[in-house]
Amino acid sequence: MTTLQDEARRRKRNSRLGLIAISPLCFFGLGAVLLRGTATSEILASDPQTSIIGPAAMGLLSWLFSLLTLLGVRPRSWKTLAAAFFLPIFTALLAMAATLLALDRFQERAEFSRGPLRQKQADLAIAEAVFLRGKSGRYEITLRDYSRNFTVDEADYASAFGEAEQVRPRGRCARVTLQKSAHALRIIDLERGALPRGTLVRCPPGIAAPRW
Structure with a gap:
């Protein structure tokens, strides 16, 4: 026992x-x-x-x-x-x-939370787009100038990159709303951490990192 x-x-x-x-x-x-x-x-750049x-x-x-x-x-x-x-x-x-x-x-x-804040729409060049296999099947892009990954809409991905599972596109951008404070830059208007539908567009000629 x-x-x-x-x-x-x-x-x-x-x-x-x-x-x-x-x-x-x-x-x-x-x-x-x-x-x-x-x-x-999401913050793209900050100091410190x-x-x-x-x-x-x-x-x-x-x-x-x-x-x-x-x-x-x-x-x-x-x-x-x-x-x-x-x-x-x-x-x-x-x-x-x-x-x-x-x-x-x-x-x-x-x-x-403290001002002044500046805001504008900008086109950010895309360095890479990839389809991540798995249960959710997530579509992501990597920005060229900020090394940040963002989930994008499936229809947007298909329209911009077709059926490619991984591609380094030329001439494709993410059109986003940026907000800048004294020491940081961020993307706003995300939807549950993802870029909203209609974000992927063709880049204007000579696209560069946005200037303020």
């Missing part, structure tokens, strides 16, 4: 440790999805840029927390050791991503 009770307690303890270890992964993953998916604007120290520290702490928690599972097996290796890495990466997104949002709010 004692052996059965000990086994039941061990299983219960291991289950609790597993839930504790996976909770940061779920928390940071959900946070990253919400921060990215609800964005209506968001420091990587905070996200890196959060990633390290999350990695250490998950690792120590999983190493407490007894008895150890190749499954628990594999989980102790991979899960902390995924948790750390998500923690860094979520923290960086959160800091970007705080910086953006602080920077653009």
Whole structure:
């Protein structure tokens, strides 16, 4: 009876440790999805840029927390050791991503909550367009002058790039609304973090980065 009770307690303890270890992964993953998916604007350039120290520290702490928690599972097996290796890495990466997104949002709010602000429409050259396979089948573009990726409408992508899964187009731009503060530049009017329909256009001759 004692052996059965000990086994039941061990299983219960291991289950609790597993839930504790996976909770940061779920928390940071959900946070990253919400921060990215609800964005209506995104900073293209800022001075100073968001420091990587905070996200890196959060990633390290999350990695250490998950690792120590999983190493407490007894008895150890190749499954628990594999989980102790991979899960902390995924948790750390998500923690860094979520923290960086959160800091970007705080910086953006602080920077653009005070004036004066200037705003204009501009055509930004596209360096690359790609179709990302998966459950959602996402279409993305990368801007030439700002190295930022944005999701675009499927119909827009098909109209501009046809059925190409990856292309480095010439003469294609994203027509966006820019807003500039004293120290930062951002795109506004995003729809859940994506560029609205009708954004992709042909570039005017001699397209360059916008001047203010």
